[in-house]
Amino acid sequence: MQQDKRERLQAFDMAKGFAIVLVVYGHGLRGLVEAHAIGPMSPLLVSDYIIYTFHMPIFFFMSGWLFHSAGKLAYPFWRSRMLTIAYPYLVWSLLQAGVQMALAGSGLVNSTIPVARVLAIGWSPILIFWFLYALFFCNILAFYLYRVRPEILVVGGLLMFAIAAWLHAEVFGDIGYGFLYFALGLLARSRGWVERLPRTGGPAALLVLMFLAVAFTCHAVGVPERWPFPAALLGIAATLSCCFVIEDRAPRNVVTRLLATFGCYSMGIFVMHALMLGFVRAVMLHVLHVTNPALILPAAVVTGVLLPISVQAVLVRVGLNNWAGLPFSAAQRRRDVARPIVLLRDTA
Numbered sequence: 001m002q003q004d005k006r007e008r009l010q011a012f013d014m015a016k017g018f019a020i021v022l023v024v025y026g027h028g029l030r031g032l033v034e035a036h037a038i039g040p041m042s043p044l045l046v047s048d049y050i051i052y053t054f055h056m057p058i059f060f061f062m063s064g065w066l067f068h069s070a071g072k073l074a075y076p077f078w079r080s081r082m083l084t085i086a087y088p089y090l091v092w093s094l095l096q097a098g099v100q101m102a103l104a105g106s107g108l109v110n111s112t113i114p115v116a117r118v119l120a121i122g123w124s125p126i127l128i129f130w131f132l133y134a135l136f137f138c139n140i141l142a143f144y145l146y147r148v149r150p151e152i153l154v155v156g157g158l159l160m161f162a163i164a165a166w167l168h169a170e171v172f173g174d175i176g177y178g179f180l181y182f183a184l185g186l187l188a189r190s191r192g193w194v195e196r197l198p199r200t201g202g203p204a205a206l207l208v209l210m211f212l213a214v215a216f217t218c219h220a221v222g223v224p225e226r227w228p229f230p231a232a233l234l235g236i237a238a239t240l241s242c243c244f245v246i247e248d249r250a251p252r253n254v255v256t257r258l259l260a261t262f263g264c265y266s267m268g269i270f271v272m273h274a275l276m277l278g279f280v281r282a283v284m285l286h287v288l289h290v291t292n293p294a295l296i297l298p299a300a301v302v303t304g305v306l307l308p309i310s311v312q313a314v315l316v317r318v319g320l321n322n323w324a325g326l327p328f329s330a331a332q333r334r335r336d337v338a339r340p341i342v343l344l345r346d347t348a
Helices: 002-034 044-052 055-066 074-102 127-144 150-167 170-191 201-220 229-249 254-264 266-287 293-318 329-335
Strands: none
Touching (some): 002 254, 002 293, 044 055, 055 170, 074 127, 254 266, 266 293
16 A cells, blocks of 8 residues: 555656646747747647646646645644745745846847736736646635535636636636646545556556547637646546556656656746746847747757756755745655655645
C-alpha cells in the first residue's frame, strides 16, 4: 500500500511537470502572437486551444486530490496558505509588474501595466497570477466547507463559474473555474477514481485519443476554451494514466526523472517563466533579428523551463527560497529523487 502511494505521488509530480511545460509553451506561443511573430490564423493556435482545455484544470484537480482539511486547526491552515500561495502571489505579481513598467517603451515587452492596476491586485489579479489567486480561494472554500459532500461542491463550482461568465465577473469566474476542478479532485479522492485509472499502455493511449477527438471537435465548433469540460476531464485522466504507465514501466528512466523534477520545481517555473519568455523573445526578435517562430518558440520554452529551475535551485541551496516564495519540495527533489511521497506534501 505504501509503495502504491509513492507511485501515485510520483506520477502526480510527473503530471505537474508535463502540465507546467505546456503552460510555458502556451504563454510562449501567445507572446509571439502579441508580438506579431505568429499570425492570428496560424495552425499552431489549434495546439494552444487544445492544451488550454486541460493544463490549468489539472493543477486545480491535483491540488484538490491532495487537499487535507478535516481535523486541521485554522491557524496552521492559514499560515501554510499565506506562505505557500498568497506570499508568492504578492511577491511575483509585484516583481513582474515592476519589470514590465520599467521596460515600457523599450520594445522588450509586449505591454505595460498601469500603477493603479498593480495596486488592485488584492481583488483583481494581473497576468498569469490569476491561478495563484484562484487557488488560494479554492483552498479557503475547501477548508471551511469540508463537511459538504464533494458532489455538491462540484455543482457549486460549476454554478459559480457559469454565473460569473453570465455577469462578466472575471475574478469570480476564475475562482469558480478553479474550484470546479479542485472539487472534482476532492470527489475523485473520496471515490478512489484516480486509483482506477488505466496503468497499461493500450487503455492510456485510448484515453489520449478520446481527449484529442473531443478537444478537436470543441475547437471546430467554436466552444470557448474554458467550456469544454469533457475534454478537460479526459485530458486530466489521460495525463495521469500516461504518467502511471511511465512510472510503472520505467521509474528510473530519464523522462520519468525529468518530468518529476519539472513538477517539483513547478512553482518556480510558473512564477518566473513569463519574464524568461519575454527576455528570449525580445533578444531573438530585436537583437538577433530572428523572426522564424520555429526557432524562437523552442528556445523560449527551454529557457522558460530550465532557467527558473536553476534560479530556484540556487535559492534553495543558499536557503533563500522561502523569502522568494518558492517551496522546499525542490530541495527534497534535489537531494533524493527516490522519495516522491515527501515532495508533494509540501506543495499540496
